[in-house]
Amino acid sequence: MKEEKRGALDTFLTVAIFLVLIQTFFEEIALIAYWPAQVRGYLACAGFAFDLLFTIEFLVRWFTALGRKEGGDYFFRRRGWVDFLAALPLLLFDSGPRVYVLSLGGSLFLAGGGALNMLKAVKAIRLARVLRFLRVLKLFRNIKYVDSSMAQRHLTRLSTLAVSTVVFAALVYGFFVSVLHIPTPTGVAEAEQNRFLDAVDENVKAERYFKDLFSMRGDLLLVRDTDKDLTLYTRFNNDYYRRHFDAEDYRVAEKGSHAFFFDLRDARAASAAQQLLVFSIVILLLIALLFLYGPHFAVTVTDPVHVMRRGYEEPDYNLEVRIPSRYSGDDLFILSRLYNENYLPMKIRERTPESREHSALTLESLGDLNGLK
């Protein structure tokens, strides 16, 4: 019963990991394709729910392991660190703040950037988002592609190493971009917007002047007079903003008594494309490992070892190892040839009528003999 529950829970988590990968993919696609803010809001909420689920999963596993005094083993050997990194930092620094900002509702835009501090915090920890891609490793842990535990371990270790390297490389790159002020799509957009603002004459109030400004910069959305709390000019109506903009889709820059709202969606789409690239690399890397390297490892390492092990263990198992001609020079296949050409013939030669006496029937396979009474 306990095993059944555990199996059902594992299946549920596997499905959740699949879904979270799809959610991650669509979150980026939503930015690139300029999906409505509401849809992106749903995706963000789904991301929050998944982060919460995986955080709970991590905590349960972690405390269970601690209870068994296997905390270190779980965290370092059984990849608890993946569970941790793919859950808690994301909940605290990515989906949590974003859902909080979303919860402030559509009035945010019109509030003149009242949640700016929160937005800045979200941007500062955006680096953490690449950690989401570590979740594919959680999925990989559940795939029993090859029978051999040795192959499982090798593939798992290799995939962990490869995916972690890509993710941490992206993380380190993001860190240096941030520290060294290397231009990012958002940074470039903001710099251009700042240069534009430098040229703006804040004393001019004529509508014609704003019209010219709006025709010069397609990403300028709205200008407000902050002293009078008055919208001086807007490109779209409020309903449009509510439907198409979320809190991260724009920035507010102030000059004098004017607040300038700029569209950041193009820059976000460019950033999302970069995220999608990392995601695609991670996924393709795993697919390649699973479907190209996995079978190769099985054919060239674990399969011949398995056949030889059975040949040594079982008196009746006398199958030769298949030796692919292009790998015949591998040490393992040289060993396999010796097994085929020396050991197996010797095994047959040493066979006596007594040693042949074994049976496919076992006492256990007889089942209950009470029915025969």
Next chain:
Amino acid sequence: MDQKASQFVRHLLANPSLKAYAPLQKEEQIISFLRINAGRLYPTLSSPDFFPGQSWNQIYKLLMQALYASTSESVVSGLKEFFARTINFHFLSFFPRPTGRSDDRETRLFSFMMKLIAHPLARKALTGPYSAIQLHLAHRYLDRIYDGRGYIRFELEKVQKLAMSQEEVKNLIRTSILLRPAVFLFQVARLPGQHEVAGLIPFQFAQKVIQALEKELPFLPAELLESAVYSNVSFDERNDIPATARLSALFSMLACDFHPGLKIDRGAVGQERSWFGIARRNHRLFGYDVKMTDELYRLAAENGW
């Protein structure tokens, strides 16, 4: 008690792990099982529900009788089917010795097979030949042999001078395989220092067996009897034994070691290819014709057998 023994044997025979085996192989497996597990089975089988008050030897004897009866029934039925549908004896007409009427000949040959089944040693030796027939080894390999012009075909056509069709050669080999255990009807002489598992007999003894069989089976040509009996002689001792005898030996021995239910792991080659691979390295010990074994190995490899 006999009924109880039959019931227990039926239970063993119905075990899924024996499903793929031929009847005589099942019998071997069950005999081994009973011998290996005698100590653990006895407390249950000597209980009031089974065979109370009986010693293990008595129980074993009862079970053996039931097992032999059940296996014989299956083997006889299989042989009847084989004689009725699979084989025909037209190939006999290619040999000079005049033979009797075909129905009479088949009936007498079938009776001789019953004699083999009734004889403990011959019955045990029939396991391989019977399985070889069930596995259609002669049929499958002869088809491939006749696709090319290799050593075996040359030996059959040019050396043994079998001027008959491929189908008739198949039937000759099948009959030869079935008659191979006939040597066990006689007090079998062994080659000195000869490997027990190889089961080879000296050439002189084989000649005596042929003479005796000619009296017992006068309706069969000497060539067929030679093919069957010489299949027990080492090719190393006599390299002029007929090609059909050498093939009969190889097919019978292969079938003897064949495990129908064996899972072929990824990374392993097929059972038949493996067997020929080993056989060609042990050819001296088991008296196989190494060139023939090499060719059969190649055919098994090419066909994924």
